[in-house]
Amino acid sequence: MEMKKVPLTKQKWFQVLFWILFIIVAWEVGASVVAVTKRTPENVMPHLYQILAAAFSTKPVSSGMSATMVVLTSARATLLRAFGGFLLGAALGFVFALLMQMSKAVEKMIFPYLMLIQLIPVLGLAPIVLAITGDINKSRIIIAAILSFYPVANNTLAGFKSVSKERYELMATYAAKKYQIYGKVLIPAASPYFFTGLKIAAPLAVTASILVDTLQGDGGLGCMLSQSLKHAMSIYVFWLIVFFSAFVGIFSTYLISFIEFITSPAKRAAWNGRSLEKKHRRAAMKAARKEYRKEKEDGRDLISQTCSENKA
């Protein structure tokens, strides 16, 4: 009884690690080439260690703050607004999906416009929203909310529609009230769809908030980004912001997966089941190995071997 090993290339952590290393190597090769050929390599593609060094250096770049401090303080302004807009948009999206599910007339009235919102380049509206509200924080929230609204509303509505007729019929036989149907069937059924919508919306909200920053010199990641590009401060601030915003965009998706995991019993059960299965398998493997050793000591393995040979 030999434990079958999963080959390294089939394991998820190895695959991801391989590609991350691949990208790092590719970047470094590119950076080395750029360092030789370009006049200002740090503008085009600095070495990763240079960016890291900039992140940990305490040298002040702007009004007495180090590069990391600049990024973090501006990130707070940007991300808080992005988060506010995201929450607002997601809540509105859910409510609209619920309204459309409750009333056919509302659905018919609103759904074409919901499609239209998706087709309009909303980020193009950012400057005009800023002009109307006159306040950068409000416009950050509004744009982030509009962008998060559509994916959440659309996905949640699809979730409501995915409920099969049999479930309604079952609830009818229970003489369930309408709010019970919503609470026990529709909303739980739509929740995975709702989270899919959130996963799409979160990076959009971050993008929106950063973009709105660039429109006005009032702090925030986007503002620092464009200032650094214009060489008002160290160019490494720009690179730090690029990597930081990429990280935030990616991280936000994982964060929502995590929240979904915590809040949805079905996912948790699946996870527990899987880990339980693993535990059982390991225990079984251990027992089998123990038995095998015992057999070997008893010399019975010889008998079993000959038996299996005979069978073959």
Add this chain to the structure above:
Amino acid sequence: MAETSFHKPVAKIKRKKSLAQRLSENKAVQQSSAIVLPVLLGVVIFALWQTQVLHKMFGTDVFTLPLPTKIASLFAQNLPAVWINSLATIKAAGLGLLFGSILGYVVAILATFFPDMGKGGLYLVGAFASIPIAALAPVMNNWTKDVSSTASVRSMVSKILVVTLVCAADMTLNAYRGLTEVKPYSEDLMATYAASKRKLLFKLRIPNSVPYIFTALKVSVPASIMTAVVSEYFAEYIVGVGREIRENIVLSQYSIAWVYITAACIIGIVAYALLMLAQSILMKKFKPV
């Protein structure tokens, strides 16, 4: 109520239906309401806008939010300039969409050929898809500085590259699903035919992925236009619908900015309509068997 069903059975108990119930069961009403209701909402919004009730609601004036009639007349007056800028945006979005979709599809095919490592690469592509465009656009600007000595050309290249990357990520993830999530046993069937890997690709995987291509395009067509508009903000050369929106707002020419916003919306809607048309034509041909 003299004849109750107490003694002799009645065939059918007729209950008077409410008006709402009758309306909801009438097919003609239902069909027409799908058109009438949205149009009604549109008319209401238009009326509120034109009568400046909307302005009071948002606390703004006719200067920042011009009346629809004014936007329309300015649109007609500035048609040549709008057309030039729209063309630049369409070019960046369209070419980026084309290159990105092809690139994404090729990557997806490669991933099916090397399933072990390819799948790991897809996690990374998924992560890549959530990188903000606002961070990507300036990087591309820097990388394309030496492509050409003309600012208009290198700006266009950088815009196309940003759109390409965004669309490629969408296409790879969807196409990979289309190429691998084939009908159960169909792979086994191909194996019993002793089909080569190439045959398997062309006869099974690629036809199976066609609906998924459209799923990807439904996301990436609007996304390509949005990305083109945003990367225009960061581009060196001043052209394009998105850039004009911003430039005009900086100059406080809000009504002209609204003209370009309208143009951006029209581009988005027309592109999506074209996609739907292409889908309805192609999907008839590639009907899933």
